[in-house]
Amino acid sequence: MRHQPSLLLGIYQALKRTRVLEDQIYYLYHHQNPEKPLIIGKGYLSTGQEAISVASAFALQPQDWAAPSHRDMGLHLARGITFKEIFAQYFCRTTGLTRGRDSNVHFGSAERKIVGFISHMGAALPIANGLAWAAKYKKEDYAVVTMFGDGASSQGCVHEAMNYAAVFKLPVVFVCNFNRWAISTPVKDQMAIENLATRAAGYGFEGITIDGNEVLQVYETVKAALDKARSGGGPTLVECKTFRMGGHGTHDPSPYIPQQEKDYWKMRDPVLLLRKFLEEKQLWDEEKEQVLIAGIDQELHEAIRWAAEQPVPEARSVLEGVFT
Amino acid sequence: MPILSYGESIRSALASEMRLDERVYVFGEDMAGYGGVFGVTQKLLEEFGNTRVRNTPLSEAAIMGEAIGAALAGLRPVPEIQFSDFMTTAFSQIIDAAASYHYRFNTSLPLTLRAPHGGGMRIGNFHSKCPEAYYFHTPGLKIVCPSTPYEAKGLLIAAIRDPDPVIYFEEKKLYWEIKGEVPEEAYELPLGKADLKREGKDITLVTYGSMVHLALKAAQVLEKEKIELEVLDLRSLTPLDEAALFQSFKKTNRVIVLHEAVQRGGIGGELVSLIVEKCFDDLAAPPLRIASKFCPVPVAPTLEDAYLPSLQDILEGARGLMRY
Numbered sequence: 259m260r261h262q263p264s265l266l267l268g269i270y271q272a273l274k275r276t277r278v279l280e281d282q283i284y285y286l287y288h289h290q291n292p293e294k295p296l297i298i299g300k301g302y303l304s305t306g307q308e309a310i311s312v313a314s315a316f317a318l319q320p321q322d323w324a325a326p327s328h329r330d331m332g333l334h335l336a337r338g339i340t341f342k343e344i345f346a347q348y349f350c351r352t353t354g355l356t357r358g359r360d361s362n363v364h365f366g367s368a369e370r371k372i373v374g375f376i377s378h379m380g381a382a383l384p385i386a387n388g389l390a391w392a393a394k395y396k397k398e399d400y401a402v403v404t405m406f407g408d409g410a411s412s413q414g415c416v417h418e419a420m421n422y423a424a425v426f427k428l429p430v431v432f433v434c435n436f437n438r439w440a441i442s443t444p445v446k447d448q449m450a451i452e453n454l455a456t457r458a459a460g461y462g463f464e465g466i467t468i469d470g471n472e473v474l475q476v477y478e479t480v481k482a483a484l485d486k487a488r489s490g491g492g493p494t495l496v497e498c499k500t501f502r503m504g505g506h507g508t509h510d511p512s513p514y515i516p517q518q519e520k521d522y523w524k525m526r527d528p529v530l531l532l533r534k535f536l537e538e539k540q541l542w543d544e545e546k547e548q549v550l551i552a553g554i555d556q557e558l559h560e561a562i563r564w565a566a567e568q569p570v571p572e573a574r575s576v577l578e579g580v581f582t
Numbered sequence: 583m584p585i586l587s588y589g590e591s592i593r594s595a596l597a598s599e600m601r602l603d604e605r606v607y608v609f610g611e612d613m614a615g616y617g618g619v620f621g622v623t624q625k626l627l628e629e630f631g632n633t634r635v636r637n638t639p640l641s642e643a644a645i646m647g648e649a650i651g652a653a654l655a656g657l658r659p660v661p662e663i664q665f666s667d668f669m670t671t672a673f674s675q676i677i678d679a680a681a682s683y684h685y686r687f688n689t690s691l692p693l694t695l696r697a698p699h700g701g702g703m704r705i706g707n708f709h710s711k712c713p714e715a716y717y718f719h720t721p722g723l724k725i726v727c728p729s730t731p732y733e734a735k736g737l738l739i740a741a742i743r744d745p746d747p748v749i750y751f752e753e754k755k756l757y758w759e760i761k762g763e764v765p766e767e768a769y770e771l772p773l774g775k776a777d778l779k780r781e782g783k784d785i786t787l788v789t790y791g792s793m794v795h796l797a798l799k800a801a802q803v804l805e806k807e808k809i810e811l812e813v814l815d816l817r818s819l820t821p822l823d824e825a826a827l828f829q830s831f832k833k834t835n836r837v838i839v840l841h842e843a844v845q846r847g848g849i850g851g852e853l854v855s856l857i858v859e860k861c862f863d864d865l866a867a868p869p870l871r872i873a874s875k876f877c878p879v880p881v882a883p884t885l886e887d888a889y890l891p892s893l894q895d896i897l898e899g900a901r902g903l904m905r906y
């Protein structure tokens with residue numbers, strides 16, 4: 259085995275925590291009282307592509323930074339954001355990560371070295387560069403990982419950021435979650451190339467295409483890219499082929515995606531793939547699975563109960579923190 | 583006359599112009615099969631095919647650039663930016679390229695940029711802003727803000743037929759919420775012509791877009807207190823119907839400017855300045871601006887409601903003005 263069992267089991271648990279949490283968000287969204295909703299707005303889930311986010315988080319050293327995209331729940335959890343914080347964020351409570359000022363995936367946490375999310379697709383990449391430049395400037399040995407989708411890759415700022423990172427040899431790893439759909443837009447309407455990684459050559463650094471549903475492949479590739487970045491080797495583009503198993507958000511049943519595409523990727527579910535691997539190595543079984551799920555469920559329900567009791571922001575606080 | 587929602591009326595305008603004029607075509611993110619994220623362009627693909635109804639990559643600057651080039655080549659492009667907030671990623675194309683073109687080269691640039699606009703839907707700062715002031719500040723752009731299904735169609739047709747670049751802000755909250763009579767055939771409502779939505783002798787309330795409905799509600803309440811609001815719907819900000827504004831103001835001698843965009847640096851300041859400069863002797867009370875609070879758009883319902891202009895703000899404002 260290439261990896262320690264503890265690492266493999268840690269990654270599996272992280273995948274599962276992400277999946278179960280997001281399933282719960284989906285369930286709550288569809289079963290809450292519309293008159294008094296707990297979830298304000300919608301949910302944007304990573305179901306089917308959790309491996310990218312989780313593996314990238316596991317590849318990071320504690321001193322590294324991350325500038326994730328909107329489908330990176332796994333990274334947030336792995337970096338220590340709690341279920342309670344997530345639900346308080348989704349419920350827009352004062353104790354949430356944005357204190358009710360923003361909702362769902364629009365958060366981050368500087369203490370946990372996670373850049374706050376900007377909705378404008380691709381906006382995280384230039385910011386990741388800034389963090390990476392600061393590492394060089396201050397002679398600190400951290401690197402930065404940043405995520406974006408195949409849709410985001412069409413933004414000008416993504417091209418600017420990649421070229422910029424190449425010019426200054428910044429310690430940054432660009433991780434693309436190539437999930438083939440940007441809302442309803444299929445990737446053939448997005449780009450005329452097969453593999454995004456080929457673009458890296460045009461900027462002057464290495465681009466690698468991997469299977470984004472094979473969590474260990476993602477882990478190894480991102481880890482190697484981060485090590486390279488930390489030792490002065492400059493940026494890498496890691497393209498992870500994957501699939502968004504749900505719609506764009508909890509509200510979207512994604513009728514535009516052909517059923518056979520959905521069926522194909524269901525068999526390639528990254529959580530199931532790792533589970534099978536662990537079972538073959540006799541590291542996992544149904545009993546362990548049940549214990550894990552029961553633990554996650556309990557923590558989830560406690561978190562939901564807790565978050566539902568948290569205070570909503572007071573109207574008179576609306577201008578707090580604005581300079582005039 | 584058919585009863586159409588605001589969204590259907592926009593669709594009807596697009597379809598009728600596309601039928602009448604081969605040069606008119608629509609494009610943007612998720613516009614084709616999916617019909618855009620708000621469903622406004624549904625069914626157009628079936629009728630007009632994928633040259634005239636086209637999905638684009640997630641690239642606002644390129645979308646706007648295409649519109650400018652295609653307009654120069656004699657087409658009548660109608661690009662869509664998915665949320666008006668995302669116009670910032672096309673800012674340079676809009677401000678630097680499109681806006682000054684006519685002035686510098688004496689060349690017509692007949693393009694109409696459609697963009698959903700405004701808040702109240704608990705979807706946060708990246709999906710709710712009212713950014714018209716940035717564009718209002720820029721010479722060379724026309725800006726339209728329809729308030730009802732009737733205006734939506736007539737103003738969109740006028741915008742498409744206009745020889746200059748027009749930004750057409752659509753109130754996303756109104757898409758499926760309000761309905762009204764809309765003529766089947768194509769008709770134009772001239773740009774630069776305000777509409778008196780309600781006559782009154784005491785206060786001129788000048789507004790546009792979704793705020794027209796709030797103003798009319800306020801007028802109904804104030805009627806019972808014997809305060810007559812005159813509600814002037816500007817319909818377009820550039821060109822601006824100064825004559826209608828002055829005419830109404832000279833009758834009432836009191837003015838409230840109401841808009842959903844934040845107050846500082848907003849349209850309200852400009853309208854108030856115009857009145858003070860041009861009609862100083864007619865002022866019976868200080869002009870009043872009612873707008874959103876000066877902060878990013880928050881999500882928590884308590885906060886977003888506190889952020890947005892309210893009925894109460896107008897009632898209190900009007901009562902205050904009447905005490906002069």
Ligand SMILES: Cc1ncc(C[n+]2csc(CCOP(=O)(O)OP(=O)(O)O)c2C)c(N)n1
Binds near residue numbers: 437
């Ligand atoms: C600049 C910009 N334009 C439009 C949008 C609206 N939008 C939100 S998500 C999305 C699709 C994103 O696709 P992708 O980057 O592939 O990520 P995915 O959602 O597939 O994970 C779009 C168009 C946006 N957020 N930012």
